[in-house]
């Protein structure tokens with residue numbers, strides 16, 4: 599329902615950046631983090647980190663609260679001083695360069711607009727600070743306002759605008775001086791769901807029109823997946839894995855990544871045997887589960903199967919992996935049936951599938967078979 603509504607409003611409104619203003623185009627620069635690290639006393643907010651972000655890339659950082667996302671962003675923007683290591687933007691070290699000289703545009707969750715200035719004056723401010731001539735300021739502010747579709751509210755004050763409009767002003771203000779890098783820290787968290795989806799699309803458009811590199815922090819995996827080319831997942835002050843949304847979902851390296859992105863059925867592994875086509879994992883229940891992938895980690899490991907990869911049947915299916923269970927819960931929403939299945943009363947796994955007219959839907963309490971392919975079976979590390 600929401601998706602349809604937002605799709606409609608997208609079609610009915612002029613997409614941001616239609617004008618593709620040449621004067622706002624920027625030269626996206628690559629960023630290199632070289633052993634960058636931040637400690638507060640004995641506490642480590644960011645462990646030594648190496649990372650390369652491509653010029654013009656839309657790069658997102660996700661992770662739970664306290665994982666170090668804002669610290670990494672603050673080190674980039676210059677609000678946080680590194681304990682060790684350094685950062686290069688466009689191949690040049692920014693060590694000791696103050697924030698306003700880093701040519702970085704910034705957008706935060708609380709729009710941080712000047713309440714006593716009009717929308718136009720807010721957007722003009724960074725240009726004034728940089729000594730841009732008055733006539734050029736007027737032209738640039740106009741382009742920036744058109745870019746975010748706010749040309750009709752230039753004389754209003756921020757408190758006369760909606761949250762979405764205020765965030766558009768913040769976006770215009772952050773991009774009006776052609777920053778080579780735009781950093782955003784949870785910029786849409788204060789907006790409601792529909793508006794958030796709309797703004798995700800608009801920020802993506804803005805990025806493709808302007809060409810700057812974008813570093814986008816969010817705790818919302820859906821947001822990262824819909825916007826970023828690559829995503830870094832952080833936990834406890836370090837980047838755990840980097841990849842596209844698809845790569846991270848399909849090939850999580852450990853239990854944290856697997857359960858942070860979407861849903862994952864995790865079954866503890868008691869033993870592993872090498873097979874010609876991958877590995878055989880023996881579960882605590884004695885089931886032998888085939889995986890077509892090799893296990894590269896060491897130590898404790900888990901079988902990971904995504905709920906949509908499982909099939910549920912009343913009779914024994916012809917599939918690589920089969921376990922028996924009892925349906926303990928079943929819910930239907932928007933064409934998707936979700937089952938919770940208990941295996942030997944000790945483990946509950948989730949399965950879901952799109953329901954079409956002839957689909958089998960078991961009653962709660964019925965004995966069923968769960969089947970899935972070896973190709974959809976991962977064996978992953980604990981950490």
Ligand SMILES: Nc1ncnc2c1ncn2[C@@H]1O[C@H](COP(=O)(O)OP(=O)(O)O)[C@@H](O)[C@H]1O
Pocket residue numbers: 638641642643644661662663664665666667668669670
């Ligand atoms: N100024 C500070 N002083 C002490 N600890 C801090 C400070 N800023 C952040 N931290 C700590 O560093 C860790 C990472 O914080 P942060 O980067 O803000 O995480 P995130 O943005 O992922 O929620 C947290 O444990 C936080 O408490």
Ligand SMILES: [Mg+2]
Pocket residue numbers: 667668669
């Ligand atoms: Mg944060």
